[in-house]
Amino acid sequence: MRKFATAFLLLFLTASAGMAQVRAPSVTRLGNGLTVIMQEDHSIDLIGIEVWVKAGIANETADNNGISHLVEHLLFAGTEKRQAGDMDREIESVGATLDAYTGVDYMHFGATICSRYLNKSLDIFADAINNSQFHEDDLERERLVILDELARKQSSIRLVARSLLAQKIYGPHPYSLTLEGTAANVKNISRNDLLAYYREHYTPTNMALVLVGDFDPSAALAEIKKLFQSAPREYKTNPRPEIPPITKQISESVKASLDDDYLAIGFLGPDSSQSEDVCALDVLMSYLGQGNRGWIFEELKTKFKLVDDAYVDFVTCKDKGLISIIVSTTPDKQAKVQEVILAKLEQIGSKGMSGYELENAKRSVLGQIAYERETVSGRANAFGFYFAVSDVSFAVKYQACISSLTAEAVRQTAKKYLIADSAVILRLEPSREGSK
Amino acid sequence: MKSNVRLRLIVIVIIMIICSVTCQADSQKPVKKVLENGLTVVVKSEPGSGLVAIAAMVKVGVGQESIQTAGLGNFVSRLLLASTRAKSAEQVASIADSLGGNIGTEWERDLTSIRTVTTTAGFDRTMNLIGECLAEANFEYKWVEQVRKDLLSYIKSQSSDPFDQAYADLKQLLYEDNGYRRPKDVSERAISLAAPQDLQRYFSQHYPPNNIVLAIVGDVTAEKAIERAGRAFAGVMPRRLPIDRSVPDERLRENKSNMFEKKLSAAYLLVGWQAPAAGDRDYAAVAVAANALGGGKGSLMFRELRQKQGLGYEIGALYPKLRYQSHVVAYLVTDPYKKSAAEPRQTLDAASAELMKLVEELKSKPLSGEDLQRAKGYTIGAYALGHQHLLERAALLGWAETIELGYEFDKNYPDLIDSVTAADVQRVMQKYFTKSASVMLVPSAKE
Numbered sequence A: 001m002r003k004f005a006t007a008f009l010l011l012f013l014t015a016s017a018g019m020a021q022v023r024a025p026s027v028t029r030l031g032n033g034l035t036v037i038m039q040e041d042h043s044i045d046l047i048g049i050e051v052w053v054k055a056g057i058a059n060e061t062a063d064n065n066g067i068s069h070l071v072e073h074l075l076f077a078g079t080e081k082r083q084a085g086d087m088d089r090e091i092e093s094v095g096a097t098l099d100a101y102t103g104v105d106y107m108h109f110g111a112t113i114c115s116r117y118l119n120k121s122l123d124i125f126a127d128a129i130n131n132s133q134f135h136e137d138d139l140e141r142e143r144l145v146i147l148d149e150l151a152r153k154q155s156s157i158r159l160v161a162r163s164l165l166a167q168k169i170y171g172p173h174p175y176s177l178t179l180e181g182t183a184a185n186v187k188n189i190s191r192n193d194l195l196a197y198y199r200e201h202y203t204p205t206n207m208a209l210v211l212v213g214d215f216d217p218s219a220a221l222a223e224i225k226k227l228f229q230s231a232p233r234e235y236k237t238n239p240r241p242e243i244p245p246i247t248k249q250i251s252e253s254v255k256a257s258l259d260d261d262y263l264a265i266g267f268l269g270p271d272s273s274q275s276e277d278v279c280a281l282d283v284l285m286s287y288l289g290q291g292n293r294g295w296i297f298e299e300l301k302t303k304f305k306l307v308d309d310a311y312v313d314f315v316t317c318k319d320k321g322l323i324s325i326i327v328s329t330t331p332d333k334q335a336k337v338q339e340v341i342l343a344k345l346e347q348i349g350s351k352g353m354s355g356y357e358l359e360n361a362k363r364s365v366l367g368q369i370a371y372e373r374e375t376v377s378g379r380a381n382a383f384g385f386y387f388a389v390s391d392v393s394f395a396v397k398y399q400a401c402i403s404s405l406t407a408e409a410v411r412q413t414a415k416k417y418l419i420a421d422s423a424v425i426l427r428l429e430p431s432r433e434g435s436k
Numbered sequence B: 001m002k003s004n005v006r007l008r009l010i011v012i013v014i015i016m017i018i019c020s021v022t023c024q025a026d027s028q029k030p031v032k033k034v035l036e037n038g039l040t041v042v043v044k045s046e047p048g049s050g051l052v053a054i055a056a057m058v059k060v061g062v063g064q065e066s067i068q069t070a071g072l073g074n075f076v077s078r079l080l081l082a083s084t085r086a087k088s089a090e091q092v093a094s095i096a097d098s099l100g101g102n103i104g105t106e107w108e109r110d111l112t113s114i115r116t117v118t119t120t121a122g123f124d125r126t127m128n129l130i131g132e133c134l135a136e137a138n139f140e141y142k143w144v145e146q147v148r149k150d151l152l153s154y155i156k157s158q159s160s161d162p163f164d165q166a167y168a169d170l171k172q173l174l175y176e177d178n179g180y181r182r183p184k185d186v187s188e189r190a191i192s193l194a195a196p197q198d199l200q201r202y203f204s205q206h207y208p209p210n211n212i213v214l215a216i217v218g219d220v221t222a223e224k225a226i227e228r229a230g231r232a233f234a235g236v237m238p239r240r241l242p243i244d245r246s247v248p249d250e251r252l253r254e255n256k257s258n259m260f261e262k263k264l265s266a267a268y269l270l271v272g273w274q275a276p277a278a279g280d281r282d283y284a285a286v287a288v289a290a291n292a293l294g295g296g297k298g299s300l301m302f303r304e305l306r307q308k309q310g311l312g313y314e315i316g317a318l319y320p321k322l323r324y325q326s327h328v329v330a331y332l333v334t335d336p337y338k339k340s341a342a343e344p345r346q347t348l349d350a351a352s353a354e355l356m357k358l359v360e361e362l363k364s365k366p367l368s369g370e371d372l373q374r375a376k377g378y379t380i381g382a383y384a385l386g387h388q389h390l391l392e393r394a395a396l397l398g399w400a401e402t403i404e405l406g407y408e409f410d411k412n413y414p415d416l417i418d419s420v421t422a423a424d425v426q427r428v429m430q431k432y433f434t435k436s437a438s439v440m441l442v443p444s445a446k447e
Helices: A067-076 A087-094 A115-131 A136-153 A157-169 A181-186 A191-201 A218-228 A275-288 A297-305 A331-352 A355-372 A374-389 A391-404 A406-415 B002-021 B070-077 B087-098 B123-135 B141-156 B163-176 B187-195 B196-206 B222-232 B283-294 B299-308 B346-366 B367-384 B388-404 B408-418 B422-432
Strands: A026-029 A035-038 A045-051 A099-102 A105-112 A206-214 A251-257 A262-268 A311-316 A322-328 A424-428 B031-034 B040-045 B049-058 B102-107 B112-119 B212-218 B256-262 B267-275 B316-320 B326-334 B437-443
Touching: A035 A374, A045 A115, A045 A374, A067 A087, A067 A105, A067 A136, A067 A191, A087 A115, A087 B112, A099 A374, A105 A206, A105 A374, A105 B367, A115 A206, A115 A218, A115 B123, A115 B367, A136 A181, A136 A191, A157 A251, A157 A262, A157 A311, A157 A322, A157 A424, A206 A374, A218 A331, A262 A331, A275 A297, A275 A311, A275 A322, A275 A355, A275 A391, A275 A406, A297 A311, A297 A322, A297 B163, A297 B256, A331 A406, A331 A424, A355 A374, A355 A391, A355 A406, A355 B408, B031 B222, B031 B346, B040 B187, B040 B222, B049 B123, B049 B388, B070 B102, B070 B112, B070 B141, B070 B187, B070 B196, B070 B408, B087 B187, B112 B388, B123 B222, B141 B187, B141 B196, B141 B408, B163 B256, B163 B326, B187 B316, B212 B222, B212 B388, B267 B346, B267 B422, B283 B316, B283 B326, B283 B346, B283 B367, B299 B316, B299 B346, B326 B346, B346 B437, B367 B408, B367 B422, B388 B408
Parallel strands: A035 A206, A251 A424, B040 B212, B256 B437
Antiparallel strands: A026 A035, A045 A105, A045 A206, A099 A105, A262 A322, A262 A424, A311 A322, B031 B040, B049 B112, B049 B212, B102 B112, B267 B326, B267 B437, B316 B326
């Protein structure tokens, strides 16, 4: 929710309902296999333009972990006709900025642009997708940037704790790997490695171009065909290792580079094909404590003063996603906090949420979605994300899925996933002497 | 909040029904209507999202204040949502809560506003609430003291960002005496002294419907929005407005500069020139000139100062869109010891000399075709990107109408910028980039 800087009365309220459902975009598959997702909206002269490639951490191994992220950093460095920095400057010269992100199942980049600059932007995007060169000097520069990111990440509690949970939960599955990879990998991945990865995964059949906003679809499609006409290449999807089931609660103490003590509780969630479970978990997470509200904040923090901060998260992934509950608490309270949280989860699994709690949580999720999808780039992002992890249709039906959830469906989902016997519980202790 | 559960459920059901029949009609051109009591309503209907943004703008801001009254407008703006004559603060908050969305006030240089996003189903009640806040604000002692306490503590907690400080200093040099010269939140004296009747008087003078613009953008028809706005302000009569306190044009007679030493790790250089108002015929050319000079990584400043000289962590140019005389600021934040390990002033002097050289070049020869196109693209694109959310669109539409540019300004802006030629840029450079004011912030001497 947007904040008004000088507002006296500041209410972080979520819009109170299902809003209008998102319209289905058109989905076209070009001759070379590229998926083009388009939705016209002439409310304003803006276009959200994004490219989603199904190449993320899940496509890596321990040996090349970090390569998807390195490719993301170098994709806009240089092509045959553009030098490092040119693409950034060209996009900025139409008032926009490039945004890129690597996830477990994807890499995406995009920008919101003034509609009169569509063709210019498409030209830049196509050049990055078709002709990136990964020059040695650019690679050396970006290695340093990523090593710096890696160092900074060590200070993010949420990321460190999530990453430790993922290692325990996913075992041999690549979801156990980290975004940046190890420092050794970042230093050693060669230009040839990058080119091989780029040629393997950045094929038309493995990606989507998304346009939402003020454009003429037939003219845009003609331009896209012209610019993205690279020859079709077979894309072979490698089977991912199985995620081993957790049959017994794992409970360990771990030293971590944190300043305070944390308790991290993780569970294995549904995969993206289990759409009702995904929606129910989103509602459950909202109820428990997403967005600085919820049960953890009201009960554990405010009422019983057992925890200070909390991060509650479930990310929808192609394979089973990670459910994480991370709270900061002192060592003397850890056992109590663990007991209370697990008891609460069990109670939701057996008795469910009250009607009031359920409607409030649904309202919160729907409000957040309405706000995110109010913009052209928010919608482009949603279509691209679900293309990468599931199917575009999920983006369209998501709001209806949340609205129609019953208390019983949410209860069953809690009972299925939030089980104490299959929890991974990590007590994170600061590793540095005197770091407190 | 719990008392509103039933209402929320009703709202949800109503919206779901509406959603199920919502068609995706195209958005329409803005419609403007001035109601009988003088209230101006501008509506841009954009069906489909289930949301409506409302920006209610009162034509009074920092610029209209005299040194004696500075701070009163801010105080009043913060009381608008505190309570009304009919409702307590809790009632106002709970209505806002049950409507969904968010609501807040802004106190700006040319206007005061209430801004909110609500659902289509909550539109009527939100409109009524805004009408009540703008017509029936409550200046009872209890609420005044509460807000006074909050406001004074807010002012004290303001961060001392070095850039903001330098910018405030620069405005003191650029303007002799007008409202724009004063920092908008630093007016403790008037806030400490104001009595409820002072606030009531200010409100009565500046808040009649004939001094208010309602800009509405979103999933509502123009007819319905205008009809509801009329109802929300029904019975509120127009009043005679105070004599217009316009901000007079000033003229810098000589170059002015200030240097301050502070405990900083970076050095700051801000150079400012007086520049025309947003409604001036030279506005577009000056906007392009400012962005040619310092807008983005393709700008002359970035290329010459950052890329060639290695000066500047951050480089840019500002040109606020103001109702009256504005200003252009070119700025640079840099490593203070780039030129001399002992004397940070030398680095800023070098940067300042380079910047002035660029300004002189822009005055002496026309901008290249490529630089002109880049600066225009940057200006148009950045303006367009300020429209991503409904509330931003409502605020821009309302702003243009409020400062008498007319709501069409928003739509015409790209063409206005696009029509600027290299000769226009050179001409306005010669006309406005003459006498300058500059502020340097340098780190205190190393111990």
